[in-house]
Amino acid sequence: MSQRPYPASVDVAIVGSGPTASAYARILSEEAPNATIAMFEVGPTVSNPPGAHVKNIVDEERRVLAQRASEGPGAGAATVSSPGAVKSGERRARPGTYLLSDGYAFPGEDGLPVAAMSSNVGGMGAHWTAACPRPSGKERIGFVPDMDQLFNEAERLLGVTTHAFDGAPFSDIVHERLAAAVDEGRDPAAKVQPMPLAVHREPDGSLMWSGADVVMGDATRQNPRFELFDESLVTKVTHDGGTASGVEVQDRRTGTSHRVAARRVVVAADALRTPQLLWASGIRPDALGRYLNDQPQVVFASRIEGAVEAGRVEAKPTAGLTQQSGVAWVPYTDDMPFHGQIMQLDASPVPLAEDDPVVPGSIVGLGLFCAKDLQREDRVAFDDGVRDAYGMPAMRIHYKLTERDHEVIERAKAEIVRLGQAVGKPLDERPFVLPPGASLHYQGSTRMGLEDDGESVCSPDSEVWGVSGLFVAGNGVIPTPTACNPTLTAVALAVRGAMKIAKELESSLLMSESDNRIAK
Structure with missing residues (x-):
C-alpha cells in the first residue's frame, strides 16, 4: 500500500x-x-x-x-439497537460507538460502565x-x-432550528400536555418548548440531520x-x-x-x-x-392518549425517521436540576419500546438528564504500563455518585413519571436509570x-x-x-x-x- x-x-x-x-x-x-x-x-x-x-x-x-x-475496536458487539428493547443495567453501547474493554469501574466506585467513543x-x-x-x-x-x-x-x-417538526401530527398535543404540567411559575425561557435541533429541511420536505x-x-x-x-x-x-x-x-x-x-x-x-x-x-x-x-439519565415511555381521536395525517418518511411528534424540551432550572427531552421513538437513541402498529408515532420516549456534583476525584487516569487497542496509555476511570446525586436522580424518577402521565399512559410502572456513561455527555476532563x-x-x-x-x-x-x-x-x-x-x-x-x- x-x-x-x-x-x-x-x-x-x-x-x-x-x-x-x-x-x-x-x-x-x-x-x-x-x-x-x-x-x-x-x-x-x-x-x-x-x-x-x-x-x-x-x-x-x-x-x-x-x-x-x-x-473501532468494539465493532461487532451487541448494541442497544440489537433485538429487543433496552433493559435496565445492560452494558451495551449505542450503534456507532464502542465501550471500554476494561478500566471503566473500580471497587467501591460507580464507574462509567457504558462510557463510549466513536472512531470515524x-x-x-x-x-x-x-x-x-x-x-x-x-x-x-x-x-x-x-x-x-x-x-x-x-x-x-x-x-440549529426550532421548527424541524412544525406540523407533525402529535407535536402540539405533546407540547400542550407537558406545558400544562410544567410551565406554571417558570420564567418564559424555562417553559416547555420545541427542542432546538441541528437539522434542516430539504426541498422534498425530508429532514437532514x-x-x-x-x-x-x-x-x-x-x-x-x-x-x-x-x-x-x-x-x-x-x-x-x-x-x-x-x-x-x-x-x-x-x-x-x-x-x-x-x-x-x-x-x-x-x-x-x-x-x-x-x-x-x-x-x-x-x-x-x-x-x-x-449526566445521570432516567428514561421512561408513554402512549399518547386520545391519539386516534385526535386524527393523524400521513407522516412523511425521512432517512429512517417519520415526522410524528418531534422533540419537546423541558429546560433545566436551578430548582429542578434536570433537562428533559420528550421525543418520538425513532428519534431516540435508546429504544424503550416497539412503536404502536395501530397509530404509528403515538408512543414517545421521555428522558431526563441530571446535573451532577463536580468532584476532583472523578477522573479519567492513564496507565503507561498498559496499552489500549490503539497503542495509547490505557484509560482508568474513577467515578462516584454523591448523596446529592442520588437525591436528584430520585427526584428525576418521580418527575419523569409525572410527565409520562401528563402526556398519556405510561408503558411501565417505573422508570429506570441508565448505567453511568449512557448520556455520552462527558465533560470537565x-x-x-x-x-x-x-x-x-x-x-x-x-x-x-x-x-x-x-x-x-x-x-x-x-x-x-x-x-x-x-x-x-x-x-x-x-x-x-x-x-x-x-x-x-x-x-x-x-x-x-x-x-x-x-x-x-
Missing part, C-alpha cells in the same frame, strides 16, 4: 473531526484563509460527504455498515441526537462574557489549504520550551509514522481521548482528566478556567496552560455542572479558540509581509 503524502508542516494541525474540530476548521477557513490546515481522524470515512450524520443514509443496510465501521470522520457528530439547547442558570459559564454571541455563531455553524459536514460547510470543503486525513492516529503532540510544535501521526493503513510541524495544534479527540493524548505527550496539568462529569491554579487545564480561549499554541476542544472543556446537551456549548467555546488562532495567524502574516517589504 502506497504511503500518503502527509504535509511536512502546516499552520494548524487539528486532532479529531467531530463538531468542535470542524468548527475550528470552518472559522479558520473563513477568518484566516491563507492558513494551511491539516485534520487527522483515527477512524475511517463512513458517509458522503465526509462527516455527515449516518441517520441521513436512507438505505438501512448501508446505515448499519456505516455504524459498524465507526465502532465526524466523530460522535455522525451519530448524535442533534439536540442543541442553550444552558441556563448554574449551567452557564459565568466568566466567559461573550457566551450569547458565541452561541449565536455555534447555532449558525450547526444549522447536521453532522460535522454541516459545521465544516463549503468554506472548509472548498478551502485548497485544508486537508483531511482519515485513519490517521495522532500519538503525540510535540512541544519545545513550552510551545506546541506539531504532531506525530501514525498512518493506520500502512503503520508508518510521520511528524508534521505546526504553528498551532488543536486537540479535539473527545472528552476521554483528548486528555489521553496530552498525557501521552508528557503534557500533564494537575487538573488533566479530573472533574469528569457525566480538560476544563476551562480563569487562571492556572491547578483546577483547570485551559484558559477561556481554550489554550492549554503552560503550552502556548496548544488548544483543546470538545465537551471536556466545559467546566460547569450541566444537565443539557453540551454540543452547542462546546462548539461555542471552539469558536472562541478558533478566533484567537485566526487573529494571531493573520497578525503574524501581516508582520511577515511588512518585514519582507522593509527587506526589499
